Amino acid sequence: MDFRPDTGLDAFRQQVRAFLRENLPAELAGSQHGVRSPRADLVRWQRILNQHGWGAPYWTADHGGTGWTAQQRLVFDEECAAAGAPTQDVFGQRLLGPVLNHFGTAAQKAEHLPPIFNGDRLWCQGFSEPGSGSDLASLRMQAVREGDHYVVNGQKIWTSYAHQADWIFMLVRTDASVKKQAGISFLLADMKTPGITVRPILTIDGCHHLNETFFDNVRVRVVNCVGGEGAGWAVTKFLLNNEHAATADLPTLVRFRRQLRKLATTLVVDGKPLIERPEFAQRLARLEAELQAIGMLVQRVAAMEEDHSPGAHVLGSMLKIRGTELQQRMSEFLVESLGHYGAYAYAEADAHGGSGATYDALPMPAPGLGPGIASEMFFRRASTIYGGTSEVQRGIIAKLMFQL
Numbered sequence: 001m002d003f004r005p006d007t008g009l010d011a012f013r014q015q016v017r018a019f020l021r022e023n024l025p026a027e028l029a030g031s032q033h034g035v036r037s038p039r040a041d042l043v044r045w046q047r048i049l050n051q052h053g054w055g056a057p058y059w060t061a062d063h064g065g066t067g068w069t070a071q072q073r074l075v076f077d078e079e080c081a082a083a084g085a086p087t088q089d090v091f092g093q094r095l096l097g098p099v100l101n102h103f104g105t106a107a108q109k110a111e112h113l114p115p116i117f118n119g120d121r122l123w124c125q126g127f128s129e130p131g132s133g134s135d136l137a138s139l140r141m142q143a144v145r146e147g148d149h150y151v152v153n154g155q156k157i158w159t160s161y162a163h164q165a166d167w168i169f170m171l172v173r174t175d176a177s178v179k180k181q182a183g184i185s186f187l188l189a190d191m192k193t194p195g196i197t198v199r200p201i202l203t204i205d206g207c208h209h210l211n212e213t214f215f216d217n218v219r220v221r222v223v224n225c226v227g228g229e230g231a232g233w234a235v236t237k238f239l240l241n242n243e244h245a246a247t248a249d250l251p252t253l254v255r256f257r258r259q260l261r262k263l264a265t266t267l268v269v270d271g272k273p274l275i276e277r278p279e280f281a282q283r284l285a286r287l288e289a290e291l292q293a294i295g296m297l298v299q300r301v302a303a304m305e306e307d308h309s310p311g312a313h314v315l316g317s318m319l320k321i322r323g324t325e326l327q328q329r330m331s332e333f334l335v336e337s338l339g340h341y342g343a344y345a346y347a348e349a350d351a352h353g354g355s356g357a358t359y360d361a362l363p364m365p366a367p368g369l370g371p372g373i374a375s376e377m378f379f380r381r382a383s384t385i386y387g388g389t390s391e392v393q394r395g396i397i398a399k400l401m402f403q404l
């Protein structure tokens, strides 16, 4: 991997920055804090991207995407995060979209891809069940074929944003008599289908991201099975193996850096801005150096993905561990840097299901600086769990590196 400046990539970065300057509405710019933007902001931004032909930054050009390289996608994500642009629907854009492009029938693509481009249909992911998380292949939710429908019964858990989603992609057991991986199918269902019940799980950050999702005799059309009956495990492996470079969640780290830098110059302690306190400056510099190292590894993995190198898999697991650990340390540093302001539970906005309460008694040093910081620090405790726990990632690294 050559880390010397790439002039082509620099030109692309300038293009993205110019686009953001011209198209990111002022009221959305910098408004993004927390894990996911409120639905209205997310949809509005997605439509702006789509009008510009950037509705699907992660898809190849033959599927209507931008056709950007993995490195260009990273630049796009990084610049959007640095400008504070709203998030995109990760489930539709990054997980389901590539799956449909690869495995979907012409009818499935025609029905489901256009609403993803335009933010008209948001998705959630129904994989985990009580007792089936890391060991996903043990899942039990049952789908029984009746004519041109499946009848689905069972429960999913930790279904992020199911309460805001229009559709769900999910794994079901269609055959219990074969090897467990072989009996799984990948189905798409409209969340308004009778028999689907979503119950909130409120998390330690005080917000509503997660849900339990129950299926009681839910009828799903057979045409909504992706890849064919029994192919669910192959589809899932493709979905989980996609985008190793993204596992570090660089945009979140970039956003934390932006927040820390803002705090460094706006929060005055004993007459001096924080950045003039050596212990703060040193800790910030150390975290920024780690972020830079992760950024370089991310670029390396992106380059390997473009070459279809098998090593991307193991480096992706390393990135997941280091990136999520850094997320936790940066979000803790943010709260600590708030000093006595940090003692307040700065509530996340209502749109995230938080209380929306504000604490007028202690005005923040800069508008918009405090809300969401404490709740995000709590939420980030989960980042070493979702998307494959750190322990499971370490198992993957050991297996692949040492050929166990």
Ligand SMILES: Cc1cc2nc3c(=O)[nH]c(=O)nc-3n(C[C@H](O)[C@H](O)[C@H](O)COP(=O)(O)OP(=O)(O)OC[C@H]3O[C@@H](n4cnc5c(N)ncnc54)[C@H](O)[C@@H]3O)c2cc1C
Binding pocket: 124, 125, 126, 127, 128, 131, 132, 133, 134, 135, 157, 158, 159, 160, 161, 210, 382, 385, 386, 387, 388, 389, 390, 391, 392, 395
């Ligand atoms: C915030 C959040 C959002 C999520 N969003 C979604 C979502 O949208 N859709 C969805 O389907 N799921 C979602 N999940 C679920 C997530 O994928 C699972 O929590 C994760 O896969 C772990 O599974 P589990 O919780 O069942 O824990 P378990 O698999 O039961 O693990 C319990 C403990 O055992 C360890 N362990 C398990 N297996 C091994 C092993 N082989 N080697 C070493 N240690 C092991 C784990 O590391 C962990 O410490 C989300 C989870 C969180 C926390």
